[in-house]
Amino acid sequence: MDQDTLIALADRGYYKGEELRACEQAGITPLVPQPLTSNSKAKGRFDKRDFRYEADHDAYQCPAGERAPRRMSTIEDGMTIHVYGSSACPACPLRSQCTTERYRRIRRWEHESTLESLQSRLDERPEAMRVRRQTVEHTFGTLKAWMGATHFLMRTLPKVATEMSLHVLAYNMKRVMKIIGVRPLMQAIMA
Ligand code: SF4
Numbered sequence: 044m045d046q047d048t049l050i051a052l053a054d055r056g057y058y059k060g061e062e063l064r065a066c067e068q069a070g071i072t073p074l075v076p077q078p079l080t081s082n083s084k085a086k087g088r089f090d091k092r093d094f095r096y097e098a099d100h101d102a103y104q105c106p107a108g109e110r111a112p113r114r115m116s117t118i119e120d121g122m123t124i125h126v127y128g129s130s131a132c133p134a135c136p137l138r139s140q141c142t143t144e145r146y147r148r149i150r151r152w153e154h155e156s157t158l159e160s161l162q163s164r165l166d167e168r169p170e171a172m173r174v175r176r177q178t179v180e181h182t183f184g185t186l187k188a189w190m191g192a193t194h195f196l197m198r199t200l201p202k203v204a205t206e207m208s209l210h211v212l213a214y215n216m217k218r219v220m221k222i223i224g225v226r227p228l229m230q231a232i233m234a
Pocket of ligand 1: 105106107108109111129131132133135136137138141142146147
């Protein structure tokens with residue numbers, strides 16, 4: 044595409060933290076909304092978005108205004124997770140809205156700032172997801188219509204990837220022919 048910078052847009056929740064980080068390290072700016080599901084919120088309690096991280100202190104500020112410093116760290120699925128908590132929980136008047144345990148704990152991936160900058164970028168570009176939908180959803184709908192109401196013909200990931208690539212190539216060729224015409228396309232290919 045002859046671009047120095049790339050922005051990658053994906054549908055809500057289609058990411059892993061490590062993949063977002065790999066994008067950033069490769070100079071690609073990812074934009075993907077985070078899932079809105081939260082067990083705590085569903086049960087009427089504060090969820091993580093109600094806690095504000097204070098990088099200067101490496102601590103969270105909780106909804107009661109208490110500081111929750113880092114208590115411990117653990118490794119889960121190869122990711123380092125820091126655990127934060129306030130010692131004020133047992134006497135807190137908001138505890139019933141916060142936790143069913145004696146102490147509320149907040150978990151933070153060591154590279155969680157990647158997810159936080161992702162959310163800030165999305166907040167600055169509220170139109171991004173609408174543009175993504177308008178740009179790519181119809182393409183997949185068209186491809187599906189061309190393929191018909193059936194499954195992929197091939198089996199196993201490498202073969203299915205090849206089949207899909209051929210569909211995408213055919214789609215792109217038809218689009219270019221429609222937009223610039225067959226002759227200019229042939230000239231561009233020969234050049
Ligand atoms: S229970 Fe603990 S973490 Fe929750 S609001 Fe109260 S002090 Fe803050």
